[in-house]
Every structure is written in structure tokens, then in C-alpha cells.
Amino acid sequence: MVVVQGDSMSEENVVDHLIDKQKPAAAPVKSAVDKFQLLPEFLKVRGLVKQHLDSFNYFINTGIKKIVRANDRIVSTVDPSLYLRFTDVRIGKPSMVVDAISEQITPHMCRLSDTTYAAPILVNIEYISGSHGRKEKMIKNDVVIGRMPIMLRSCCCVLYGKNEAELARLGECPLDPGGYFVVKGTEKVILIQEQLSKNRIIIDNDKKGNINASVTSSTEATKSKTVILMEKEKMYLCLNQFAKKIPIMVVMKAMGMESDQEVVQMVGRDPRYSALLLPSIEECANHGVYTQQQALEYLEAMVKRSTYSSSSAEKQENRALAILRDVFIANVPVRKNNFRPKCIYVAVMLRRMMEAILNKDAMDDKDYVGNKRLELSGQLISLLFEDFRFDFSQYIVRDSITNGLERALSTGNWDVKRFRMNRKGVTQVLARKVSGPRALQPSQWGMLCPCDTPEGEACGLVKNLALMTHVTTDEEESPLISLCKCLGVEDLELLSGEELHTPNSFLVIFNGLILGKHRRPQLRRAGKIGEFVSVFVNEKQRAVYIASDGGRVCRPLVIADKGVSRIKEHHMRELMDGARTFDDFLHEGLIEYLDVNEENNALIALYEWEATPETTHIEIEPFTILGVVAGLIPYPHHNQSPRNTYQCAMGKQAMGNIAYNQASFMSLVSIIRNVLFLTSDLPVIAVRPYGLATLPFASRLDMISLGLVRNATVAVMSYSGYDIEDAIVMNKASLDRGFGRCIVLKKYTCTNQKYENGASDRILRPQKNEERERVLDDDGLAAPGEIIRHGDIYINKESPIETRGPLKSAAALADVKYRPCAQIFKGTEGESCVVDRVALCSDKNNNLCIKYKIRHTRRPEVGDKFSSRHGQKGVCGTIIQQEDFPFSERGICPDLIMNPHGFPSRMTVGKMIELLGGKAGVSCGRFHYGSAFGEPSGHADRVEAISETLVKHGFSYNGKDFIYSGITGCPLQAYIFMGPIYYQKLKHMVLDKMHARGSGPRVMLTRQPTDGRARNGGLRVGEMEKDCLVAYGTSMLLYERLMVSSDQFEAQVCRACGLLGYYNQKLKAAMCTTCKNGDKVSTMKLPYACKLLIQELQSMNIVPRLKLAEA
């Protein structure tokens, strides 16, 4: 399962200051502290990509060192005293090695030159050199073992800690939040992967309905999966290393638990548990296993014999024990062959299973977010890195780390060879056709956006984080463990099985490891431990879970004491004045992070005035349950839910200004943006700006400072009949004045190739007598600013005819023959583009590389797609002159007309409120807000207040105006709902799609016309279209479409043998290949595909014979 990440920025923003200080007139019942300002502050500190940066930083600073330390020694198999040891590893500064000179690089340089933004991985090594007795320890520092792609704005990045001016100097947009990689010039993000928690006991039903307890263990050294299964009332262990299921009591005995009584005690003395355990104990006895030795022998027989295990033959007798030690529940360490912790762990697993049998509620839900861990870029890269390092010695030479990381990032194929379980990857999970994991989980509340998910295949599997979600990274365990001990946790070692489950005591489980028990658990909040450590009491299981591992999702909440919020008015005032930051709130214990499990121990009130004395926490703002994209919808809580989901998908297709440095982008294939009177509008109805929202790659849209499209004055009425099926009617004068204009940029690259014989391509000065050489400069390249049309040459290139053979001397090169190889611009005919930018650089092979950015300014035309922010898309149906457009009593003429039929079935009431609020906004000159669920807290204007404003300015309270027809001049017979709505232009434009062809290219194999617009293909008369023609009886039309205009072929068919012959050009006669004569050969027409089929069948030893008859 994948979690897509919605990201944003932590910049204070100009518009923030524009927010009108006057609050909408919605006074809540109890005067509550307005906590809204915490959100921008939160984003300022954390940013929406902070989790990616944190994760990557953790990997760079800690993770990579751990991995190297875990297997730091490579020992020669021939002479064990020869070894190589890594003493330290670190990542250097991003740089590139050009001609053996290391050169600092910036991300923008990489984008421009199509290279990877990477830094060298440096290691210090220690090795034994010399041979035959003379051995010497050598130390070498700063050896480069590969290059690590660097996440932008991470601690290794050159952009780290730079201010706005410095960023501008580096060619970087200050609004860009980073969190992505630049791989071969393209920007790549690593999506968060969702996985089941590691090292936790999960009780679940398997396919047959049997209850099982499974643990996926993951440590630095191994990863394994242990399943304990209940089948026919007996319990078994399933482990990959064992060929069959093993009775669990045998395993217990093998680990030294020879006494059945102790096992029963460990599980718990409740007779119900003992009764459930009895069949298992009996089975063990049936197998004749009573002692540890017997158990081990039994297991030994079960161990899978791997085919190449001969080398470890001497260890054979210990294999079962080794498996139990290293593979079985690998996360529980075995020190000095003390299996007791493992036994207790198994006992706890058994107890949990029995609880589940007795009480179905005790079953774990796999889809529960608290049982999930999110793997971020750092973890994913470390997985890869670990894998590459695994077989180090042979890789180090061949640059495999560099290439491997680069390949994984650019293709997205995360092949981890070492752990077979990971190889299947994402696709396997996607194939699951059950609805469970796709459904909205109640525990997603506040963590994952309920709206933002794609439709169709990936629906519910691809998720987006909510606005304030934070994903944790690993934290150091040992201080927490010792803290627990100090706080009175009784060590497991000192407990007998009997004591384990005594009433009034709680087990303390730390990151899936049983620490011990505590008699009087009390909850925390001393502020001394890390902010993301989770402590959670499970009353049912009588256990305290402490978690500090990475990948848990958590979110900040305001702490309440007996229902009274700890945040007071003065705190917020200090925040506004800049005297206080979000972190101060955390340190002072006003706000804390809760993860999904902890939320179960908390009673969270939505608003301050709803808090009761039992309330422990209060939400910061209710709309933070939405993600970044859904958060941009005004009044989403008034819309039908799927509309918000559609808008989330559509918002990513909308045009906008990507970044301040977009003009210098050469790497993006197409940058689409609008250019409305230099800037585009801010929405009149805005969601209260919560900092900047920037989505890298899918499309970065930044509503606030960069804007999307326009506030269009929309009249909801029928006009002209060209507005059916959601089409919109547009005002020509508005388009003339710049409504919805956009620039489409395309990149063309051309390399000046060098060939093996030393010859190379050359660029010639144009002769200037041809029309198509019009745009070329004297250097043979089109100049920036030139208007370029379809068919124009933009590089006057020539290639040598002879490219192979030995290296030629300089003299020989002089008379190399060239053939013209001019680059011709293929645009849309009749449209003129402009050369925006020409860049010369050298590529990887040191060839000259010429890059063109060609720009095309487009005004909206019939068929272009537009959408409001409520999942209401529509194409432009027709463009009408302004004088024909209706106008209001105040002379206002709408920019576009939308058909009212768009409303009843869609139920997008939010759009209506947006229109109303927009109208009030423009008439009173104040931004209105429509944040989700914002009415009670005053972050969304109420309709009543809006109506009042409208009336004050002479409009009808319901937003409907008295309108005159522009054609007849008479008033219309209805009042028209008219006002501004924020409209986005989507990237789908007819110019890129329209296509028709007469004759054209054909596919070589079948001789049928090609398919698709890119290949200038034909339009297929498909099966259903054929059926229509058949139904009409238009046989000649069918014949013409399917044969004459497609792949008609004249074949020679032998009437004697029924096989295909050929036409002999020499004899000027048709011949049959099989009969070796031409006596009975007739000529007939058939589709080439048919002839092909006949021949293909023949190649498979099937002889299709044609029987011809006179027609």
C-alpha cells in the first residue's frame, strides 16, 4: 500500500498579512481561544515535507552508520587473518567529478544538465595488506564507495539552512519545500509505503478462519515472520525454515520449557486458558516429546534441507536450535542461550490467541492505522543500501551503489534481493481485491485525509497524509528502557511464569519487546522523553505499550486539564507577536503529539466548548483532518463527499505557477501556467491561508502566493444549448482581456554526437535562402525570441555519412562526407510558438547537448477543460460575444455561464456558498473564508452573514440578480444566480488532443494504419462500430472501411492446393509455391492481416486452405 504525500511549505507569506483582522460574525457559544494561528506556525516548524527530510536526515546521520557497523568486516575466505574493516562512513558534500576534479554542484545545475544530485559516500577503512607472513595494518580515510542521491533541503544539501536571498542566488525557489531528489535531471519523490507494524503480535483470522498470531520480526541483522496457528484446537508454529507445522509445545520444550505446568502458568492460570492449551499439550505427548533433547531432535527432522547446505554439515545438529535462536521471533534477543524471554513472548502470544478465541473483540484489525507503520524515503533507501552492501566486495569496484540507487530512484523498482519478502513490493498488495483495506478506517481520523484518494484501481490504497500528521523516525531505545526500569518496571528475568499475569499488574511492552511488568501503571507527561514516544495502556490486554520506533503516524493535540484547554488567550497573543513558536508550546506541555494507539486512551473534544471534565485533549482545528489538497476546497463540508474526492484528483491537473524559478527550468517536460495580467487572482473565497501548499511533481500548486486561474463571474443559467453536459459558455471579451491564458512549454534536446571513427556531427551556418531556415541565427541554432512554426529548422545539423571504422587522423577528418540532419520543429500547423530559451551543455559522454525550450501562449478555445474547486469540471462549449451575453442592472456581464443542471445531482452546495460568499467578498472588499468545518470557530463565513452583507450592498439575499438578455434587450424571466467562483484551467486542452488523418503511416507487420495521435494514426472502426454498420446492412461501406482503406492485399491463391502463391516478376505470371506451377492460380483481394494469419498458422504446422468458388 502506498501513501502519497501531499507536501507544503513553511514560509511566512505575504497574504497572511492581508487577512482581515475583522472576524466573520460567527461568535461561538463559549468564547474559545482561536487556535488557528497554530497551524501556520506548525507548518513553519515542520513543513509538509518535514517527515521526509527527518527520515532522510536520520538515515544519513545515523542509519547508514548503523548499517555499516552491523557488518563492517569483510574477511578473506582463504586467509581469515586478512580482512577489511569499515571504521566510519559519512556522506560528503554534493559534488560531481569532472575530469578527475571534484566540483560542488547545486540542485539547479543538475536539473539543467540532466545529472543526478548526489554526494559521495565516504568511508574510512582499515585493512591488512601484504601476504606470506608480512602483514601490515593499513588505514585509509575518505575512500569513495559510491554516490548517494541527496534529498533537497536535507542536512547534506547545499540548500540546507539558506535564507531566501541565498536560495535565489542558487537558482532555487524559496517556496520550494524540498523533500525530493533530482535524478538524471528529473525530480523524483519517494512515496511513503504503508506496512504492517514490525515486531508486534497481530492476532488475525487466516483464509480458513483459523485464528493465528503472527509476528514480523525485523532487526538490523535479520528479518523473519513467525506465525502461531490454531488448527483443530491445537496450536502449531509455522516458520519458513521448517518443512511442516510444529506443535507449539514442542517448540516450548526445545527452548527449555520442559515443564508443562510452567507453560500453563505463563499463559495464565485461568482454567479456560488451560483447557484451550490442553489439546496442544496432549499432542506434544503423543509425539513422544518430553525433554528439550527430544524436542530438538524432532525439530531437526523438520528443518528444511537446503540444497547447498553441505558446507555447514558440521553444524547440522545445532541447526534447529540456531533457527529458534536467530529466526524464530528474531526481535526477541537471546543472550547467552537464555531462551526465557522468548518463552514468555510465546506465552503472551498464546494468551492473546486464547483471548481472541474466548472473545472475538480481542482480534486485531490489520487495517487499523495503529498497526501500520509508514516507511519513508530514509528507511526505503537504507533498505536498498543495505542490500547493495550485503555483497560488498564484488560491488565496490563497479560503481554499483551509485547506479543501483540511481536506477531504483528513477524507475521506482525497489528490488531488494536480500529479503525475498520485499521483492514483490507494491504490486502484490494492489492485487488484493478485498474491500477492507480500501475502506475508510475510523482510526484514520486526523492522520490520513478522508477525501484525497484516486478513483478506480488504486482507490483507498493510495492515501494522503492529513495536514498536521507527523511520521516518526526511530529513536534511541536504551535510555527509554532504563527509564522504564527506574519508574518501577520489574524485570522479566526476575519474574516467574506465575507472576506474569497476576491481576492488578500490567505488562510493559516496549517496541514489541516485553520489558517486564508494573504493578501500578500511571500515565506520563513529564516532558523528559522525546516528543514522539508513545505510551498507551491497553486495559483489555492489561498491558502498557511503549513505542519509540519509526513510521508511526501521530499528530499534535492541545492538552486539556479536566476539560480546560491549557492554551490560553495570552499564549496565542505571544504566538502572533512572534514571541513564541510552536516548539515552545510543545516544550511547555501545552501541546503534545499523540499516535493512533495513544488516541485510544484520550478523550478528544472537537472544540473547547464541547469539552467535558473527562476530556483530555482538544483538537487544534477540526479541518486538519483533511489533507493539503482537500484543504484547498472552500466549504468542503457542504459538498457531497465524492465531489471533494474528485476535486482532489482534479486540483492536481490545474495550471498554476510552479515556482519563482520556473523561467529557468529546462528539465520539466512541460510547464503549464497561466499568465493573467502578469499574475492570477487570489480566490475571493479562500480557505484561510495556512502557509503555503506546494505539491512537488504531480503539479505544484500554490494557491496563495502563486495562484491558480481566475475568479470568474459565473451566471448559473442556460444559454445557447452549447452548455449541455457540463459545458460552459464563455465570454469572448473576457478571453480577449486575458481570461484563462496559459503558456505551454516544451523541451527539445539534441546532442552533437561523436562517433567511433573520430568524426562528429556539425552545425552549419544556414544558407538563408530557404523559408524553413528563417529562424536560424548565424551559428546554425534558432535564436531565443524567434517565432517558430511547424516545419521550421531549429538546428542546422549535419551528420557524417561514415561513422564506423578506425580512428581517423585530423587530416582525414577534414574530408569526411556529411549528410544533412537538420532538426525540424514539429508543432501544430497554424500555430506559432516562440523559442524561449536555448541552453548548451555537455552530457555524460562529453558531447555537446543543445536544449530548446519552446513556448506557446494559448487562449482558451472551444473544448478546453475548466473546473471549479468542487469537482465540477466542464469543457468550454462555445465562446459568445460580449454584447450577446446577459448583463445585470449594474452592468456586470458574466465571464462564463454554467448550466444549472450541474447542481441537483452533484449536490455541491459548497460551490453555491462560494458564489454567494464571493459576491459578498467583492462587494465589501474583504476576503471571505470557507475552511472546512469552520463555521463554529469563525473560520468560515456563515451564509446568514453573507446574505446580510449582500443585502447591505443592494443585492438580493439569495444571490440572484435581475438580468437583461443581451440579445433581445428584455429582462430574463427568472432571477439569475450570479457571482464570482474561482475557476481553474485544467491541463487538458484540445490543441494537444485534436487529431484526424486521411492516408498516413502504416504498421509494418500488419500493413494496417497506425494507432494513436502521436503516430498520426487512424481512427479505428472497432467491433461495436462494425456491428452498427452490419445492422444497417451497409456492406459496401464495411468493405471499404475494413479492407480498401485499411490493409487490402492482392494475393495469389492456388485453386488446386488452396495455398498462397506468388507473382513471378520474371515470368510475368502467378505461381503456386507448392504445386510448382501457375496453372490454377487466381488473384484475389484479402486483408493483409488475413494473409499474415494464414502464414503464421502454416508456421505452426496448421495448413489453412482457401477454397475458391466463382462469385
Place this chain on the structure above:
Amino acid sequence: MSEQESSSDEIMSSEEEEQQQKEGFSYWNLKDVERGQLPPHIRKQGARVHCKPDAPTNTETLQYSGSYASMGVDNSLRLDPFRENFRIKVIALDKDKMEFDMIGIDAAVANAFRRVLISEVPTMAIEKVFIANNTSVIQDEVLAHRLGLIPLKVDPRLFEYLSANDTPNEKNTIVLKLHARCNQGQPRHTVYSQELKWLPNGSEFAKESEKPDSKPSTYTSFSCSQDSQPEFAGNPISTMEDIIVAKLGPGQEIELEAHAVKGMGKTHAKWSPVGTAWYRMFPEVVLLDNIEGEDAEELMRKCPSGVFDIEDAGNGKKRTKVADSRACTLCRECIRGDEWEKRVSLHRVKDHFIFTIESTGALPPEVLFTEAVKILEAKCERVITELS
């Protein structure tokens, strides 16, 4: 074209109407109408738009002169009564905005003026831009588009249209030059529209000649300087001031020549001489009931545009009166709620138009209107000549 018999006077006395309202409407109660006259409710339907709370009714005008022929009523347009009834009252006039009342005319004709004003009165606007240098952040096309929308303060009647195979000359083209630069070390420079300088002698850019020996030519072929013409002698052509064209950073420069030609708003909105031109029908507010005391004050409070006022009804009572029906914006607050709907009635007079013209600056609004009339006249003449 038809024109109903009209007058701006009250058609039904309020008593008559009141009576009708009380009794409930029935055709049988109607008095007989003399031949050659229309019954009052039909006359009212023809003369007023009734703005009910849910939707306006009686919005259309009569399309056919013989609509009531069976009743002996001919409502074809007669010149003499039209001449008598037609009035124009200028309410407000300044250099770029005019509001006037046009009384005694059909909506179709008023609309024709509006349509002609928006799309058919010609002006001069920049059509071609020759960019010699543009190192600013704003793209050439966008810059050209912005320049096109700048209104030129020049009388378009002095120029001819430039047709496809014409060469640009002093009769059909105005050449403007823009050269702006922001020197290194200077703060950001904002280019305003007044930096466009008129070149009365035509283009200064030399055309790249096909033959090297031919004498250098420019992009225009002016036979004489435009400022030698009497109209422009002491009156150089300029643009609307204070419109931001572009912003230049240090070291950026724009050098271009803009050629303005004559055109019409229907080709492109930049040639439209008006920001917008529109009319509204004259509002008529009728009180169907005596509204007194508390209600009177409530009604006055309700109306945001101050249509109602309170008069003294004698013996200390307060009574609502309609003080300023012209101010009505049709917010329909006064007829919101069932009860009020029965007491106040909102109407629009169908032959009284409050016309507003907002000029962009090329011509003053009153001239624009006369131009529009002339264009409509020419169109009518063309129809007549075509027909005869």
C-alpha cells in the same frame, strides 16, 4: 419594428388597482373597453415588468404591430407620437462616464445602441508590436497583449481601416515607441503606459531587405508626418496614463515599436470604446397598502438603498412614501415574506431606460453615443437600400 403606445405616466390610478387587488382579479368584473383601446391590465402587462419575489413576469415587449388587431389596436410605431414622447435626459456627465435617461423607446432599440457601443464603434488600438529587445521577465506575447489593451487617446474618425493588402501609412497606422531600461544598480523600474512615445513619422526600425542594394525601408510607408496634419498639430497622440506595462529588474531592457490600427470591438475587446455600456429599466415601486407606524419604519429599515421615506400622515401618524424609486437595486428585501409581498409591488418601466456609458478614453461618452446612433442609422439605411 413595433412600439407600443406608451407614456411614462401612471397607467392605472392607484385606487383602481387597489380595488382590483381587494376584490380579486376576474375577467367578468372588468369594465367594457372601448374599441381601439386595450383593457388596463393588458396595457399594464405591455408597459411594466412585474418583479415578483420568485421571478419577474411580463418581461418581453411586443414583437408584432398587429398583436391586438382584433381589438382595433394598432401598435405599430408612428413617427409623430414617437417624436412627441421620446426624451433624453442627461443625469450625469463627466469625461469618461455618462448616465442618461432614454424615455419612450423600445427595449430592442435601446439594446441595439448598447450592442453597437460595445462592439461596433471603432477605436484605435495597438495591433502589431515589433520587439527589438526584451530582456524582461514578461514574455513577448504577453507584453504585446498588454500593450494591445492600453487605450489610445486619439479620435478614430481621423483614420481609415487597414485592410489586408494595404501598406501601413499615415492614414491608417499610429506608431508608438517604447524604450525602457533599468540600469544596473538601480532599483526595480516600473514601465508605465505614458512611456509609449508617438512617432509621427512612422516606424524607425529598418526592415531587413531582401536585396542588399535596395534602399533601406521601414515597416511603414508614411508619405508625410502625422503631426503636419492639422488635427494633430498641437495635439500629440498619447495613451491612457498610469497603466503598468511591465516591471524591469536591474539590467533589463525593453525596446519595441507598437503599431496601432483602427478596429472594432467585435474583432477584439481591445477596440471596444467602452469599458461597458448598459442600461436598466426605470424602477417603479408601488405601495399597495397604506403602510403606517411601526411597519413604515421597518420598511424603511429594510431597504438598503433608501427607496422609502416616511411622511407625516397627519395626527402624528407616520406613513411610508416612495421617495426615490430610481435608487431601487431590486434586492427584493421589501417584498421578502408573504405579507410584504401583498403590500409592496416592484415594477420596471419598459420604455424608460437608464443608460450608462463608461468610455475607455478615446472619445468622450456623449460622442460615443452619437457615433453609435450614426452607425445604427447607416445599418438601417443599408437594409433599406438592400430591400428597395
